[in-house]
Amino acid sequence: MLAEQVRDSERSWWVPVACIMLAVAFLFGAMVGPAGPAWWRVPAELLNHLPFIHIKTGATELQSTVLWQIRMPRVVLAGIVGSMLSIAGASYQGVFRNPLVDPYLLGVAAGAGLGATVIIVAGRASSSSWPVDPLPIAAFVGGLIAVMITYSVGAAFGAAKSSATLVLAGVAVTSLATAIQTFMLQRNTDVVRQVYSWILGRLSTATWHDVRLVLPYVVVSTGVLLWHRRLLDVLRVGDDEAQSLGARVDRIRLTVVIAATLGTAAVVSVSGLIGFVGIVVPHLVRLLAGSSYRRILPLTVLLGAAFLIVADIPGRILSDPAETPIGVVTAFLGAPFFIIVLRSRQGASR
Amino acid sequence: MTSLAFVDVSVKYGSSIAVQGFTDTVRPGEWLCLIGPNGAGKSSLLRSAAGLVKHEGGILVDGSPLHLRTSRRRAALVAHVPQSPAMPDDMTATEYVLLGRNPYVGYFGNESKHDRMMVARVIERLDLEEFAERRLGTLSGGERQRLVIARALAQEAPIMLLDEPTSALDIGHQQQALELVDSLRREHGFTVVSAMHDLTLAGLYSDRLALLHQGHCVATGPAEQVLKAETLSEFYGVSVTVLHEPDGTVVVVPRRTVPLA
Numbered sequence: 001m002l003a004e005q006v007r008d009s010e011r012s013w014w015v016p017v018a019c020i021m022l023a024v025a026f027l028f029g030a031m032v033g034p035a036g037p038a039w040w041r042v043p044a045e046l047l048n049h050l051p052f053i054h055i056k057t058g059a060t061e062l063q064s065t066v067l068w069q070i071r072m073p074r075v076v077l078a079g080i081v082g083s084m085l086s087i088a089g090a091s092y093q094g095v096f097r098n099p100l101v102d103p104y105l106l107g108v109a110a111g112a113g114l115g116a117t118v119i120i121v122a123g124r125a126s127s128s129s130w131p132v133d134p135l136p137i138a139a140f141v142g143g144l145i146a147v148m149i150t151y152s153v154g155a156a157f158g159a160a161k162s163s164a165t166l167v168l169a170g171v172a173v174t175s176l177a178t179a180i181q182t183f184m185l186q187r188n189t190d191v192v193r194q195v196y197s198w199i200l201g202r203l204s205t206a207t208w209h210d211v212r213l214v215l216p217y218v219v220v221s222t223g224v225l226l227w228h229r230r231l232l233d234v235l236r237v238g239d240d241e242a243q244s245l246g247a248r249v250d251r252i253r254l255t256v257v258i259a260a261t262l263g264t265a266a267v268v269s270v271s272g273l274i275g276f277v278g279i280v281v282p283h284l285v286r287l288l289a290g291s292s293y294r295r296i297l298p299l300t301v302l303l304g305a306a307f308l309i310v311a312d313i314p315g316r317i318l319s320d321p322a323e324t325p326i327g328v329v330t331a332f333l334g335a336p337f338f339i340i341v342l343r344s345r346q347g348a349s350r
Numbered sequence: 351m352t353s354l355a356f357v358d359v360s361v362k363y364g365s366s367i368a369v370q371g372f373t374d375t376v377r378p379g380e381w382l383c384l385i386g387p388n389g390a391g392k393s394s395l396l397r398s399a400a401g402l403v404k405h406e407g408g409i410l411v412d413g414s415p416l417h418l419r420t421s422r423r424r425a426a427l428v429a430h431v432p433q434s435p436a437m438p439d440d441m442t443a444t445e446y447v448l449l450g451r452n453p454y455v456g457y458f459g460n461e462s463k464h465d466r467m468m469v470a471r472v473i474e475r476l477d478l479e480e481f482a483e484r485r486l487g488t489l490s491g492g493e494r495q496r497l498v499i500a501r502a503l504a505q506e507a508p509i510m511l512l513d514e515p516t517s518a519l520d521i522g523h524q525q526q527a528l529e530l531v532d533s534l535r536r537e538h539g540f541t542v543v544s545a546m547h548d549l550t551l552a553g554l555y556s557d558r559l560a561l562l563h564q565g566h567c568v569a570t571g572p573a574e575q576v577l578k579a580e581t582l583s584e585f586y587g588v589s590v591t592v593l594h595e596p597d598g599t600v601v602v603v604p605r606r607t608v609p610l611a
Contacts, residue, residue: 246425
């Protein structure tokens with residue numbers, strides 16, 4: 001009993017550490033970049049936006065605007081996107097009991113892209129009077145259909161036995177969705193620009209409007225996923241045993257997949273394709289804090305945000321003023337990491 | 351103490367019949383052992399009682415149908431130990447035993463202090479303290495088997511279903527595991543239904559045997575009635591000698607059918 005409590009407190013020190021890492025990444029992200037105030041003026045400038053605080057920072061009006069209207073939305077959005085992709089990745093890994101899946105490998109992103117293309121082609125102008133922007137919803141439906149197809153194809157061909165089957169099914173679904181999308185774009189060349197600007201994302205031109213657009217989806221999705229963290233641990237012993245322990249496996253899996261897909265589709269609709277976050281961050285967290293989803297999920301939220309904020313920084317300085325897309329940076333980091341994960345798994349299975 | 355009754359239970363996978371019309375009542379605190387050749391339907395019968403396969407007929411716990419219960423309530427009544435349990439390598443032993451508390455934790459809830467205390471007590475009872483923080487991947491077969499039993503014990507279910515609990519163990523650990531189940535049964539008054547291949551051990555630890563063959567129950571009763579050379583040769587197709595020890599133990603000894611050259 002005592003040992004139990006000691007153990008828990010030993011491991012929970014990761015949460016404050018992750019919070020500090022996120023705060024550092026956040027400040028660093030706000031300090032770096034062209035045309036803003038000097039870096040040492042940034043903390044005070046940010047504090048000025050809290051109620052009842054007025055500090056003379058010596059920054060010009062223009063510099064404050066650059067910081068608050070250009071840099072901050074970008075940092076905040078990168079944080080939201082990073083934490084959402086990470087917790088979605090960890091959750092998919094949990095419900096599919098497969099450490100190699102992430103929202104991209106499962107075809108969610110391609111499905112969401114196809115859904116968005118369909119709605120844009122079908123005439124977005126005519127729907128501008130809708131009370132809700134239909135684009136994220138279309139992306140969500142596309143993503144959900146894609147992940148359902150991936151899972152049922154994978155399950156039909158023995159995904160339970162080999163984790164590679166599910167990934168291969170995801171690759172097939174991704175190719176199919178991309179092919180349909182290409183075909184549609186070829187038939188409707190007038191929307192190519194619009195669709196591609198959606199796919200490449202708007203992180204570099206992020207506004208507070210984008211933050212407000214995705215935040216509700218991300219809050220709901222993250223909340224639902226965090227609530228399931230204990231049940232994801234129960235699922236680790238397999239469907240049958242989880243069921244004999246009284247868990248309603250199908251319902252849990254469906255709920256988690258829908259929540260993760262909703263969040264992913266929403267962030268993809270503002271950030272564009274950013275691969276590997278959903279696989280790199282959960283694996284780093286596993287290395288640091290063990291394999292229980294009770295610790296993995298909260299930590300991926302914090303560290304995923306920190307990771308993407310930091311990954312967004314090279315894009316701003318490397319080829320200033322032309323931006324390096326953030327997806328390129330994460331792929332540079334993520335692809336080698338993925339190979340290391342594969343290698344270590346091969347070692348473990350020997 | 352709780353009774354478990356099977357009333358005309360049948361299990362089908364597509365068109366193939368695994369269990370056909372099995373009827374039996376396991377008395378409170380009794381240990382019933384299912385024996386029979388591979389594919390006789392032992393596992394299917396246990397899985398039907400654990401709610402893992404669809405079945406026809408009724409399964410009653412203390413007289414009330416199990417299928418009317420919610421899945422969590424059912425798990426609080428019946429604990430199932432599968433033949434080859436999935437044990438994630440990087441899960442710790444305590445985390446694993448804690449899974450047994452799932453039936454008592456709400457969908458969005460977390461384990462209470464009581465749940466953790468219960469797990470600590472189970473770990474202590476089974477002398478697993480030294481493994482509590484170890485990862486499952488680093489444990490031996492015997493240690494793992496004790497952990498699986500610990501998880502079932504943490505489930506606090508009055509009925510325990512054991513599917514080949516000793517198939518992966520050497521003779522010493524087989525004896526240890528079965529002694530453990532037997533002593534726990536006497537301590538807590540569990541009702542136990544197990545499937546076993548070793549006929550001597552089956553007869554030694556259980557109160558009663560049920561011999562299944564192609565889904566049908568062909569013989570049931572105490573070991574000395576069921577374990578007969580002619581019965582075993584008929585349903586297993588083996589040639590055995592059945593010895594009766596003075597203390598009542600029935601020993602089944604296989605015989606060579608091809609003479610030594």
